[in-house]
Amino acid sequence: MKEKEFLEIYKDLIESKNFDSALTICEQFISDNPESFEGYRKRAYLYSRSNEFENAISDISEAIRLNPMNSTYYFFRGWWKIESGDFVGGETDVTVAIDLDRDSNLLSDTAYFFRSLARVELGRNEDAIADLRNVESDFMIHLKRFGKISREELLKRATKCAD
Structure with missing residues (x-):
């Protein structure tokens, strides 16, 4: 075929x-x-x-x-690693996706959100907060591992842990 x-x-x-x-x-x-x-x-x-x-x-x-060189492949692999609890691998792959996507900006909010989520889970809260600056304030997503999670909820988690 x-x-x-x-x-x-x-x-x-x-x-x-x-x-x-x-x-x-x-x-x-x-x-x-x-x-x-x-x-x-x-x-x-x-x-x-x-x-x-x-x-x-x-x-x-x-x-x-x-x-x-396909940024979406790294994005999805990073997402699925995050869903699997591999936050280091997820952060790495989403970072590659963001770097490959710099010119087209197809991944935008979601990629930065996923990387921020991985970073919060890894205790890298300042980096997570920096990523969330690239995410629209009303962003929300449902993930199998985390349920429904919004940018604001993730920002509160990162800020609380960064204090």
Whole structure:
């Protein structure tokens, strides 16, 4: 199967919420195209949806190996490492994503928020507070590990710990 056909089928399966079939098509595509980062990236997403962060990290790491300059891959790997409790690895990957994304600014608020979260967990509160200056005041996200968390809540945690 060609990549274009794979991406169309995958998109249709995701839109119809047929995640098991999407996983099957990813596995088939990766088997036939082991050097295509798209299959790994798409399968990583499916694993993350199922809280299979170890598998998601493994697949996105393979996508990074095949396409190392894509900031979103590092961003997602960092996110999933944070969800897994690997705050050092999460901070490192999100930092790489931010550095690669400097010109396009696609990741913006969310990348700085995730790095700030990792930094709070690591006790690097001043750095976390600095990152939160790059996050809109009304930013909020739901993470599997932390539940719903806002910029303001994270800022309070960082400030309290920095005192």
